[in-house]
Amino acid sequence: MDPDTSVPLTRRSVLETGTAVTVTALTGLPQIAPGAEPTNDEAPPAPVAVELRVNGKVRTLHLDPRTTLLDALREHLALTGSKKGCDHGQCGACTVLLDDRRINSCLTLAVMHDGQSITTIEGLSNGAALHPMQAAFVEHDGFQCGYCTSGQICSAVGMLQESRVGMPSYVTPNLADAHDALTEAEIRERMSGNICRCAAYPNIVAAIRQVAELPT
């Protein structure tokens, strides 16, 4: 007897019905609110001129004001070293230095930085000579897949500068002291805005410790 035809409720119909029920259950009934879907029927806004000094070179762009600094770097200047991870300021893969301070380039607009200096991972090395932080990441294997690495390195460079000028962190024991030691706990807290999905954290910390001239 063929089990697929002997009963009205076939295996296939059970599977298909089951699948359909599951999809409904997963998607839930609340439908997308009217007007919530992005629409593309509006005319693009007039481009705005912006002059950025990127890795020491002045670059003039004409951008839709919606362009984030990250998209300006990647899509308009072909500097694809800065990565788009979450695009919401949560992962740190897009970290660049803006006037030597680390920021999330996905959460700012390029037009807001007319006349300012941006350093990306491409601007850290001196010709073929790697920046000490880049060399330390290579030496300590501070990555696996590498996607977060350019953000980690830019962030670490900014972090060491913050520490050198005496900026405290949440784990700094005594805030009244102008300068506190950069311990491993300090490095981990100060780097918490850079997520590594491969969890290469021990090696990232080791690389940063080496550049900070702490015993590893």
Add this chain to the structure above:
Amino acid sequence: MKAFTYEHPATLAQAAAASHRPGAKFIAGGTNLLDLMKLQVETPTHLIDINRLSLDRIEETANGGLRIGTLVRNSDLAADLRVRRKYGVLSRALLAGASAQLRNKATTGGNLLQRTRCIYFYDVTKPCNKRVPGSGCAAIAGFNRGLAVLGGSDQCIATHPSDMAVAMRALDAQVETVNAAGETRSIPIADLHRLPGNTPHLETTLRAGEIITSVILPPPPPGIQFYRKVRDRASYAFALVSVAAIVETTGGRIRAARLAFGGLAPKPWRVPRAEETLAGAPARADSFDTAATEVLDGARGYGGNDFKIPLTRRTLHAVLAEVTRT
């Protein structure tokens, strides 16, 4: 992101005047606004970039306090030695918030005006009375682990996400504003944020066209300043419960206490009766417990956030034990 036009006025008067344009919004650090614009939770049609206004200084006031310009970055405010030495609770609260990259961008005024991180406010496919008035609240019967147990309403139980504002609430800060006519106003921080009631979309008492120019810290009150933040990760997470405490103790007795709480309510939460109870009380567990009961007066859990009620009690105990330790 919806299309918008962009301007960067050079003067405060121009910025305030531009804000009367329909659909206009100010942008400073942009770390919250742009996040929300990408999700179309916020859809301004005109952005007024105020970063070029000279509002980025920290100055001493005549009576020994500090005036913090609205554009002072969170990282610079936390690192200022005057803040670290006289207002440690504020420095510590700032450093407990966000990541270093975000603090380098986020501003004082923007931190006060940031929106809730309620997941239903962020999800434009779900009802939210704050985002779309009258559409309902998906949080009350939904995933409400991070949401309010105090000060909410049957329309909204969103929490205010700031750490900085909690410390400023304990310090009795004043928020200074100006409007397009040049009129200035000083708002006690206690009165800046509204409770949701039937109008959860109205979050502050700022008027149309009014722009925050600075935050004034009065001279620091005597006592030990302390900030404790309890969260799901050791770093870079919003508070489940936080406590900003300023407590003066002599001879085993509390002379005066100020306690402000984050993570519990739609605004930084302070309960004068709890502070009055502690004033003059022995620094002992029974006093702390009475104060905790008063802080939690009217507290209500919604299932997922029930744990915040005992967590608040325990956190307050731990904080008061720490700051009264001799």
